[in-house]
Amino acid sequence: MAVARTRSVALVGVTGRTVEVEADVGNGLSGIHLIGxxxxxxxxxxxxxxxxxxNSTYPWPDARIIVSLFPxxxxKRGSQFDLAIAVAILGAAGxxxxxxIAEPFFLGELGLDGRIRPVRGVLPSILSxxxxxxVxxxxxxxxxxxxxxxxxxxxVPIAHLRELVEWLRRGDDPPEPQVEESVDHTPTSIIAPAVDLxxxxxxxxxxxxxxxxxxGGHNLWMLGPPGTGKTLLAERLPTLLPDLDLDHALEVTAIHSVAGxxxxxxxxxxxxxxxSPHHTATSAAIIGGGSTIVRPGAVSLAHRGxxxxxxxxxxxxxxxxxxxxxLExxxxxxxxxxxxxxxPARFMLVLAANPCPCAQAQDQGESCQCSPTVRRRYLGRLSGPLLDRVDMKxxxxxxxxxxxxxxxQFVETSKTVAERVLVARERAAKRLAGTPWRTNAEIPSSLLHADYRPSTVAMKPVTACLDSGALSARGLDRVVRVAWTLADLAGKDRPEAEETTAALHFWLGAKS
Structure with a gap:
């Protein structure tokens, strides 16, 4: 009997850390001790x-077993280390x-009968x-x-511990991964959406x-009475977005894998x-949290979406x-x-709100039962600093x-609008080539006022509002980013006064 070593992966958030699993079977009082x-x-x-x-019919060492997890x-949290521990002990026992077993990584939870059960976070573990x-x-x-x-x-996909041990003993080629035939392999990009703009x-x-x-990947706030289509509009926004790039798709899939x-x-x-979380969701459900194992919240599940x-x-x-x-x-x-x-939590935020608790439309002559104080207190839950981070209202x-x-006669399908969106995003990506950013909403403030600053003529409507105090410094950045997106949609190389005026109109609050 000797010391056997193998490897596994520990997850910290969505990042994996290599863990070396050592097992020593030696003299002493029979038992297994887990350290690390x-x-x-x-x-x-x-x-x-x-x-x-x-239960897999292999002998269990009647000796003192020490299993160490390094570093x-x-x-170390979770049951994904079961398989690596079992393999290390079997290696130390001969x-x-x-x-x-020294080079491969082992991930999996063991059932009492030797079955190897699925675990969370396999994708980020393998990426690490x-x-x-x-490997x-x-x-x-x-x-x-x-x-x-x-x-x-x-x-190497394995269903049972006995199957794994026999493969390690034989030393032949590993079995090929086989995906169940019931899985739909149709790419999600060509599946017809259930909703349309x-x-x-x-x-x-x-x-x-x-x-x-x-x-442009901008945030949006919609204010209006019930029945005006706020929810319908928000649900159709994803149909306008292009498919995720490969690196972004791996990020998103890894987060959902960790969340289970x-x-x-x-x-x-x-x-x-x-x-779309319910309004009774807690702060931990939105941001992320947990007492022992920290789970991603809604903001991370919405990453790149x-x-x-x-x-x-x-x-x-x-x-x-x-x-x-x-959001910042x-x-x-x-x-x-x-x-x-x-x-990670790079997402587009869409807020929808009624004008007051009773939600009566004042523009149609309906009698609103809410006083100005009640309406102000109701909408006051959306703080100024939060709305300052919303690009369009x-x-x-x-x-x-x-x-x-x-x-x-003027409505367009999601496919038609999505084609224009894709062209605009390609223009932005070409302009931002060589930088870590791909959309206008990601451009940092320092570059907005340097390489990507519109002309003085184009900035006149914006600077006038900035001087009067109607626009904050953060709002200025938001307006410039939206102006670049409007220029991309119009096929222009740089924003002009028309684009900056329209962007300012959206930031201050456009009326449909």
């Missing part, structure tokens, strides 16, 4: 591993060749392990579809605002996500204000007693029958 800052779920691996090995200072070069990773068969998304990695009639300004938001909301046999998420908050004033004010930091930085850091975890009103009939 394990949590409760990992400490219980001692009983799971022993039952899985015995010892890194907290059941499998030690040299065969792949940085070591040409082999053993994963549960239920995670095979997710694991094969990473290129240039040899994935042509369904929304009577709101031409709001439809134009959606197009601009999709082209990714189907075991799901393909890569090639479409921007759409997340859309976060829609319907009935926004109904959310607690501290939850709404918590959005301010991720594109990431969110959750701090707990066990440490801090950072999740649109007031939607109820359209008359004549307006609805007249607007039907």
């Amino acid at each position: 800052l394990p949590d409760t779920a990992l400490s219980e691996a001692r009983d799971r591993v022993r039952s899985a090995v015995v 010892a200072s890194l907290p 059941v499998v060749p030690v040299e065969r 392990a792949a940085k070591a070069g040409d 082999t990773i053993v994963v549960p068969a239920g995670n095979a579809a997710e694991a094969t998304l990473v290129p240039d990695v040899k994935v 042509a369904d929304v009639v009577g709101q031409p300004v709001a439809r134009r605002a959606l197009e601009v938001c999709a082209a 909301v990714l189907s075991p046999n799901a393909a890569m998420m090639s479409r921007p996500p759409f997340v 859309l976060l829609f908050m319907d009935e926004a004033p109904e959310f607690p004010r501290h939850v709404l204000d918590a959005l301010r930091q991720p 930085s594109g990431r969110v850091t959750v701090s707990r007693s066990a440490g801090s975890v950072t999740f 649109v007031t939607v009103v109820r359209a008359s029958r004549r307006e609805l009939m007249a607007d039907r």
